Amino acid sequence: MQGKDYLKNIVAPVKLRRNGRKRDLTEFMSLPALLLFCTFFVYPLLKGVQMSLTDWDGMGEATFVGLANFTRFFQDSRAMGDIRTTLIFAAGSAILLNLIGLLYALLMEKPFHGRSLTRVIIYLPAIISPLIMGYIWYFLLQPGRGFLYHAMEQLGTSFQLGSWMSNYPTTMMVLIFVNVWQYAGMTMIIYLAGLQNIPTELREAAMIDGAAPWQRFTGVTLPLLLPAIRINVVTNIIGSLSVFDVIMSLTEGGPGYATESLSIYIMRMCYGSRTGYSTAVAMILFFIILIPVLISMRLTREKD
Amino acid sequence: MKKLLAFVLALALCLAAFTAVAETKVNFFTGKIETIDLLNEIIGEFNAANPGIVVEQEYQNDASSIIKVKFASGEVPDVMTTYEQEFVDQGKYLDLSDMSDWWNRLIPSMRASCTDLKTGNQYRVCTNMTMAGFFYNKEIYAALGLTPxxxxxxxxxxxxxxKTQMPDVTPWFIFGKEAWHLGHLIEFIPHGYLKQTLGTLECKTAMLNNDSAKLNFGAADGCMAVFAQNLLDLQANGLINEDVLTATSDNCVEAFVTGKAAMFSNGMWALSGILEANPDMADKIGFAPYPAYMPDSKPVVLCAEDSGYSISATSENVDAAKAFLTYLFSAENQKKYSETLGSPSAFTDVDANWAPAAFAAEVKSVLNSAVNIGFTNEKPAGFSGDDAGRMVQDLLAGTYDAQSFAKAYEKAWNEGF
Structure with missing residues (x-):
């Protein structure tokens, strides 16, 4: 009781009245978090916008150049190639990750001997650094030298990779494959959580009503998995569009700039004394990521 | 008793504070992995012999990039091994031209290599020379009756x-996954041609001013197009490794030391790796210049300054930094340094066994017979050696023919400029 009065005495003096509504100290509890958010997100973002409008080389004086960096980006054939690479990689990865992740989840949902161990094995690659993963896969698939490369050659012509790095579609397929192999387990975990949230009565009712397995999947399971699909699609798009490590370790963006992603381009521009320009490209990448994320969120919300 | 304890404690604190104030900390930043252990040893000896000065070594793998961050953030090391023309232009380095104790001991051509073209001053001291050319397997050459x-x-x-006599042997192994290696081919072959025909100074000036009339990179029969065509011909005829775009330097060393590659292009820094992989190679390694590939050219070999040391212009510990470098540059330390690095010393009073005797003699012979060229420090900031190497990757991947490669190179150079 005494404690309550004490608290009242403290709170009362800072009570504010605004638009006829009482405000007390608790409303200011979010201030530290807000301050941190402003310091580490809003300020750098605004600073980034400012830098993107300059020709700053990272050290010397920055001169205001307006939107020149942005227009230059769209006139640069290398940058346009990088956008194409990034989008193809993201589309391929996001689609395959979701399909394979869902397939894994459906398989891993059913009880069988050694299920837990299998789940762990599927998830395991996700905890390894993508850079290390890329190097390991490079040693496995290196043309003429890698163990898997030779093994695939033995399997017949349809499995031959050839000099996969000098063939753009094959290089891209290898990059997407490694990325999907690494992160399918993570997608699976989210789908598994979604599947476990679906009430068993609904599936049983559909079964009693005579629905076939495919009908049960499309009519019951899939609609109720929408929240998990949304999370997976959004995180996969963000992750794939900002890809850096896998490409850097497998191809270094090569040959030439054939498989260079926008993130690698930004890094190279930044260390190539074009800090202002690279910041402008980072802004563009931000919007490139934002658009598909918003679209997918909107679509899944409508379905909800 | 309590008073005595308090007094002792206060005295200890004062002493600690005094020591902390009197101690000069010299930050030494390096990207040279080969010398980390030796430098730690030398630094330890220096610190012990110079109470009041503490030198601390920081190694970064990607030193040339990280130093930019350090300059931008104001956390500039006192001594560094990274050196870029743009930093010179921005006045980031201390002028070391008056350090006659160092310069008097240096080979004159190395001092010239350390001289900034624009100001005529020296902002770094190189401790070693490095050479680049073709490393070849003398056994294979002898068996086939070949000469460089x-x-x-x-x-x-x-x-x-x-290729005909030893089908299992790769005649010329190129590790093209590493863009810098392909960039070096440009550096040593077409740029080498420009340096020998224009002369070092004129070529540097032409590059600094982007004098396209002299550089003429895009010409259909120019040094760049001929270089590209030669490379494409070698690829088409199977005279270089099939996996040129995916092979790494480790693959190259492995192939060379096992007799599966007859030759490869690289600098002296590759020597320690070869000998480590197979010490028996010591007497089997030959060294040859880059052959003359244009009608008016001669064989060339890179003979450049290596392992340069600079002091920051904003360092507050210039005297301590100079004292450390003086100690490091002593003949005794430089002998160890040269032998660890595997490249000859740039100091005249250092007699080091930097390589197996036969190999060292062959290198000396090549230096005497071929045109000596240096590295291009005057490249445009926006077009690095790696960028050039990535263009060669594209060439070997079939993106360009020789003419379009030369045009694209000229365009990239101009844009980078």
């Missing part, structure tokens, strides 16, 4: 003999 080529035709003939 001096012209491109002889070079192709040698490669053809190797």
């Amino acid at each position: 080529a001096t012209t491109w035709d002889e070079f192709v003939a040698n490669l053809t003999v190797i």
Whole structure:
């Protein structure tokens, strides 16, 4: 009781009245978090916008150049190639990750001997650094030298990779494959959580009503998995569009700039004394990521 | 008792504070992995012999990039091994021209290599020389009765003999996954041609001013187009490794030390790796210049300054930094340094066994017979050696023919400028 009065005495003096509504100290509890958010997100973002409008080389004086960096980006054939690479990689990865992740989840949902161990094995690659993963896969698939490369050659012509790095579609397929192999387990975990949230009565009712397995999947399971699909699609798009490590370790963006992603381009521009320009490209990448994320969120919300 | 304890404690604190104030900390930033252990040893000796000065070594793998961050953030090391023309232009380095104790001991051509073209001052001191050319397997050459080529035709003939007589051996191994290696081919072959025909100083000036009339990179029969065509011909005729775009330097060393590659292009820094992989190679490694590949050219070999040391212009510990470098540059330390690095010393009073005797003699002979060129420090900031290497990757991947490669190179150079 005494404690309550004490608290009242403290709170009362800072009570504010605004638009006829009482405000007390608790409303200011979010201030530290807000301050941190402003310091580490809003300020750098605004600073980034400012830098993107300059020709700053990272050290010397920055001169205001307006939107020149942005227009230059769209006139640069290398940058346009990088956008194409990034989008193809993201589309391929996001689609395959979701399909394979869902397939894994459906398989891993059913009880069988050694299920837990299998789940762990599927998830395991996700905890390894993508850079290390890329190097390991490079040693496995290196043309003429890698163990898997030779093994695939033995399997017949349809499995031959050839000099996969000098063939753009094959290089891209290898990059997407490694990325999907690494992160399918993570997608699976989210789908598994979604599947476990679906009430068993609904599936049983559909079964009693005579629905076939495919009908049960499309009519019951899939609609109720929408929240998990949304999370997976959004995180996969963000992750794939900002890809850096896998490409850097497998191809270094090569040959030439054939498989260079926008993130690698930004890094190279930044260390190539074009800090202002690279910041402008980072802004563009931000919007490139934002658009598909918003679209997918909107679509899944409508379905909800 | 309590008073005595308090007094002792206060005294200890004062002493600690005094020591902390009196101690000068010299931050030494390096990207040279080969010398970390030796430098730690030398630094330890220096610190012990110089109470009041503490030198601390920081190694970064990507030192040339990280130093930019350090300059931008104001956390500039006192001493560094990274050196870029743009930093010179921005006045980031201390002028070391008056350090006659160092310069008097240095080979004059190395001092010239350390001289900034624009100001005529020296902002770094190089401790070593490095050479680059073709490392070849003397056993294979002897078995096939070959001698190192001096012209491109002889070079192709040698490669053809190797391919015909020893089908399992790669005549010329190129590790093209690493863009810097392909960038070096540009640096040593077409840029080397420009340096020998224009002369070092004129070539540097032409590059600094982007004098396209002299550089003429895009010409259909120019040094860049001929270089590209030669490379494409070698690829088409199977005279270089099939996996040129995916092979790494480790693959190259492995192939060379096992006798599966007859030759490869690289600098002296590769020597320690070869000998480590197979010490028996010591007497089997030969060294040859890049053959003359244009009608008016001669064989060239890179003979450049290596392992440069600079002091920051904003360092507050200039005297301590100079004292440390003086200690590091002593003949005794430089002998160890040169032998660890595997490259000859740039100091005249250092007699180091930097390589197996036969190999060192062959290098000396090549230096005497071929045109000596240096590295291009005057490249445009926006077009690095790696960028050039990535263009060669594209060439070997079939993106360009020789003419379009030369045009694209000229365009990239101009844009980078």
